[in-house]
Amino acid sequence: MQTTLQAKVSKRLLQKADRLFTGTLAGRVIEILQNARRAGASEVTIENKDGLVSVHDNGRGIEDFSKLLDLGDSDWDQAMEKAEDPAGVGLFCLAPRKLTIRSRGLQAVITKDGWTGRPIRLTQVAAEEQGATLIFADEPWVKDLVEKHAVFTGLKVIVDGKDCAHKHFIRGQAVAYPRLGCRIEVCEQQAVGPHHQAFKEHYYHDEVLINFHGQVIAFGYSPVGERLQFLVDMTGQATGLRMMLPARTQPVENKALRELRKVLEIEGYRFIQRRGSHKLTYKEFLRAAELGIELPEAQPRFQTGTLRGDTPEPPEVVMPKDFPLARCYRIHPRLRDTTHRIEANVHLLAACGRFQSPFVPVDIADSYDGYSWAKLPTIDQVWVDLGQEIATDYLLGQKITAVKSIFIHARTSDGKTWESEAPLAVMYDDEAHRSFYNDEHLYVTPEAANELYPSQMWYFCGGFNEEGDTYDTQEYLFEQDLEAFWATVAGPGEYLRRKITSAVAGVEDDWTQITITSDGGVLIHCENGTLRTLRPPHVKKDKST
Numbered sequence: 001m002q003t004t005l006q007a008k009v010s011k012r013l014l015q016k017a018d019r020l021f022t023g024t025l026a027g028r029v030i031e032i033l034q035n036a037r038r039a040g041a042s043e044v045t046i047e048n049k050d051g052l053v054s055v056h057d058n059g060r061g062i063e064d065f066s067k068l069l070d071l072g073d074s075d076w077d078q079a080m081e082k083a084e085d086p087a088g089v090g091l092f093c094l095a096p097r098k099l100t101i102r103s104r105g106l107q108a109v110i111t112k113d114g115w116t117g118r119p120i121r122l123t124q125v126a127a128e129e130q131g132a133t134l135i136f137a138d139e140p141w142v143k144d145l146v147e148k149h150a151v152f153t154g155l156k157v158i159v160d161g162k163d164c165a166h167k168h169f170i171r172g173q174a175v176a177y178p179r180l181g182c183r184i185e186v187c188e189q190q191a192v193g194p195h196h197q198a199f200k201e202h203y204y205h206d207e208v209l210i211n212f213h214g215q216v217i218a219f220g221y222s223p224v225g226e227r228l229q230f231l232v233d234m235t236g237q238a239t240g241l242r243m244m245l246p247a248r249t250q251p252v253e254n255k256a257l258r259e260l261r262k263v264l265e266i267e268g269y270r271f272i273q274r275r276g277s278h279k280l281t282y283k284e285f286l287r288a289a290e291l292g293i294e295l296p297e298a299q300p301r302f303q304t305g306t307l308r309g310d311t312p313e314p315p316e317v318v319m320p321k322d323f324p325l326a327r328c329y330r331i332h333p334r335l336r337d338t339t340h341r342i343e344a345n346v347h348l349l350a351a352c353g354r355f356q357s358p359f360v361p362v363d364i365a366d367s368y369d370g371y372s373w374a375k376l377p378t379i380d381q382v383w384v385d386l387g388q389e390i391a392t393d394y395l396l397g398q399k400i401t402a403v404k405s406i407f408i409h410a411r412t413s414d415g416k417t418w419e420s421e422a423p424l425a426v427m428y429d430d431e432a433h434r435s436f437y438n439d440e441h442l443y444v445t446p447e448a449a450n451e452l453y454p455s456q457m458w459y460f461c462g463g464f465n466e467e468g469d470t471y472d473t474q475e476y477l478f479e480q481d482l483e484a485f486w487a488t489v490a491g492p493g494e495y496l497r498r499k500i501t502s503a504v505a506g507v508e509d510d511w512t513q514i515t516i517t518s519d520g521g522v523l524i525h526c527e528n529g530t531l532r533t534l535r536p537p538h539v540k541k542d543k544s545t
Ligand SMILES: Nc1ncnc2c1ncn2[C@@H]1O[C@H](COP(=O)(O)OP(=O)(O)OP(=O)(O)O)[C@@H](O)[C@H]1O
Pocket: 031, 035, 036, 038, 039, 057, 059, 060, 061, 062, 063, 067, 068, 069, 073, 074, 075, 076, 085, 086, 087, 088, 089, 090, 091, 092, 131, 132, 246
């Protein structure tokens, strides 16, 4: 019977060690530069020649060759252990390639089974310069790629005779967090240069970049609702921050990472405090205060009018110059529903109505409720009076009725009533059943034909359909339908009259009368008494008849 068990590493892992890495060139560049830096090198020279890559560093050199292929063991010092948490696997990113390593007058040639446990003989070679040299077969280590991973290492890296850029990861003001072994800088996302940007998969995401000694780890975390970039630069002090091994492409969830998140939030708000103005939600404003960071109120953010839409657009509500926001109105939350009928009528009243003093409804996101500027008088009641019906039709499946007149009324919390004629209003046929099918009903006055652009009418009929034809085609077809609708509204025969009068628009304007005869001829009577005759083209008779 078994009485004990003990953790150990099986030799079988050695056979699979090459698969601890994803096998990308970038991964190999990172590991090899990292070893050079850990060995205290200041300069790394890379040469590509005949399918071989040689990497030479001017560090301390290899003290104990046996540590090279000791999976899981390292030969760096104690401080390195605490700061960087070496895993002792990095070199295996080169497996199962043939690798020649030279240092301090010794050379090892590691071949396929050397990687998996066969003893490797060390030979003496002429002691070259200090440091270590690695030679292996690989695709060319091109300068651009190497530079990406060299730029923040602090090393001078030369590829085929050309120097790679080297930069400071943090350029501005940084706050030291020795407990986490890092310094933190916050800046605007657009303030970071291309070398930082290269590590972000998405421009707006990956708000945090950790410079783990030249290897940059990006991850998404936005404690503050603005586009901020958090730069975390590891200092080499002992740290609890750990990256997932072996490739260190993401941070490990632990106490230190939780603490880092907390301080990033604080630094984010402090950055905004220094900057002065912001557009944070009220909740975030309160959160900052809770963290002891006093912020001014957010800059007022609102949209004039209560409807949105870019193409096609609804008629525009204009904010008069220098008109104070405090005199604008917000729709009372009680009136808001999912159908936007109230929003539509309020918007139309403001855009098309005529008033003694300006009536300006605005839309402010609920998340700003709490700021003093967001507290505006409200629109508490909205109703519509319709005149006599003229005709009903469907436009793009939207029921639309022309009526003699439309009045929209809005009562506001300051005791005023705003009312005006409007060319259009949105209603529901049967309020009780409207959740089952869309019985939204548009009402227009004949004046809408002049007061509203076709595109504005199109907006209310559903607008552009992403799944349909091109924008221009859809717009054209809608305009055709709309024209037919207006003709129906105008009365019988009107559509025909419009077609004919639009057709003669091309005739020179000295005509007084145009007659069309039943055989297709057209007689144009001109002012000076002359008569021009247009005949249908002569139709040739078919030869066989
Ligand atoms: N360029 C170098 N100069 C000096 N010693 C080196 C160099 N490269 C590797 N070594 C030695 O080989 C050992 C193994 O390197 P390897 O990259 O496999 O692991 P590591 O760097 O210790 O850990 P990690 O898994 O984090 O890379 C190192 O601990 C170091 O002792």
